[in-house]
Amino acid sequence: MNIDFGGKIALVTGASKGIGYDIALALAKGGAIKVYAVSRTLKDLEKLKDQNDKIEPVVCDLTDWDTTAKVIGDLGPVDLLVNNAGVSILQPFLDITPEVYSQIFDLNVKSVIQVSQIVAHKMIDKGSGGVIVNVSSMASTMSLKDHTCYCASKAALDSLTRSMAAELGSKNIRVNACNPTVTFTDMGRMAWGDPKRSAPVLSRIPIGRFAEVEDVTNVVLYLLSDKSAMLNGVTLPVDGGFTTV
Numbered sequence: 001m002n003i004d005f006g007g008k009i010a011l012v013t014g015a016s017k018g019i020g021y022d023i024a025l026a027l028a029k030g031g032a033i034k035v036y037a038v039s040r041t042l043k044d045l046e047k048l049k050d051q052n053d054k055i056e057p058v059v060c061d062l063t064d065w066d067t068t069a070k071v072i073g074d075l076g077p078v079d080l081l082v083n084n085a086g087v088s089i090l091q092p093f094l095d096i097t098p099e100v101y102s103q104i105f106d107l108n109v110k111s112v113i114q115v116s117q118i119v120a121h122k123m124i125d126k127g128s129g130g131v132i133v134n135v136s137s138m139a140s141t142m143s144l145k146d147h148t149c150y151c152a153s154k155a156a157l158d159s160l161t162r163s164m165a166a167e168l169g170s171k172n173i174r175v176n177a178c179n180p181t182v183t184f185t186d187m188g189r190m191a192w193g194d195p196k197r198s199a200p201v202l203s204r205i206p207i208g209r210f211a212e213v214e215d216v217t218n219v220v221l222y223l224l225s226d227k228s229a230m231l232n233g234v235t236l237p238v239d240g241g242f243t244t245v
């Protein structure tokens, strides 16, 4: 299946590391004429730009509402948005603090609302519609030890995906989510690097392995492309069958 993003302008949040880095690079290699790569760390974004000159680094702490309004608002038109930036901080339920709750929900949910609002307005103004993909998680539909706030935030993101799809569909903007299993990025290693913790999860994946970053990127590219033109509001598992058993 050939997917060509020729002529498109993309914005990927959390593009300085892990899954977002790979998605941004794949879009640039896949024909996008510009890829806004958003994160807080310029030196990491510059490394990404060294890989492909279609990448345009955008430094922004997406949990800061006023800064995000200015920085993302000042960017040019966008055709494809990937809300990928996310954070996971482990706390047992009985120890959850308001600070950690806010850190997780401010990035994993609130910033998705804000960035999507800004970008959807740009898409509507341009008049040619667009596509939004939210990077959710298998955690949205289950409980995982010490992940209460993270699981709840990803459940909220799935719900947000459906609401956005329902409201934006008539404006020629499709919105879908993908829901990966464990993927060994910095976040994946932090949460699942200890085999004692990860083995019970792995044992429930019928195909017998965790996701590679590329597995997630390929699904995001599909959802961004015209090959998924009739998908709107889906939350697509990328979990080797974990959620079927």
Ligand code: NDP
Pocket: 013, 014, 015, 016, 017, 018, 019, 020, 038, 039, 040, 041, 044, 060, 061, 062, 063, 084, 085, 086, 087, 107, 135, 136, 137, 138, 179, 180, 181, 182, 183, 184, 185, 186, 187, 188, 189
């Ligand atoms: P990483 O921790 O490797 O990367 C997170 C990215 O988000 C970095 O580029 C980071 O850059 C950026 N980021 C973090 N905080 C902010 C902020 N406040 N403002 C702007 N950017 C920020 O995560 P992954 O690549 O593993 O995860 C990507 C997405 O995939 C997340 O939404 C995650 O929940 C989801 N996911 C991950 C899984 C996994 O096992 N890894 C499994 C399922 C879903 P910087 O620190 O420079 O700002």
